[in-house]
Amino acid sequence: MPEQTAFRLADPDSPEITVRPDLLRGPSVSVDGQLVTRRRDGARVYWPISLPDGSERRLFLTGHLTGLRAIVEGAEYPVERPLAVWQLALAIIPIGLVPFLVGVAGLLTGGIATGISFAIFRAPWPAPVLIGAWAVAVGLAIAAGYVAAPLLG
Secondary structure, eight states: OOOOEEEEOSSTTOOEEEEEOOTTTOOEEEETTEEEOOEEETTEEEEEEEOTTSOEEEEEEEOTTTOOEEEETTEEEEOSOOOOHHHHHHHHHHHHHHHHHHOTHHHHHHHHHHHHHHHHHHSSOOHHHHHHHHHHHHHHHHHHHHHHHHHHO
């Protein structure tokens, strides 16, 4: 279950806004426990936040890979811990390395390992444990790619 972050806007009587990051399905936003449907303004996706006085604020999300942040009228609210440059670099390695070593089957397993890597590097573990868990994920992706390669042809 992805972590969730709750915050309130600077507006008086602001409702509690909860953002739940999800790399696969996309983030979800709820206001006072009620799920909010995302909307579009051209190419930009936003979530409408209704305030008790009847007004509405638009919540935008940015930093989906580097550290999710909610932005409402210029004010930023951190949702996820930002990744360090070394964590971001290691997290994206599997999507290129696994297909290079395994072939086409590695595209799927490398993509899955990349998604898992982002989750690993967001965990509150010491750096050696993060690197060890990441190495295991990459190793499993390579092994799974080798097993899947003959099945794909």
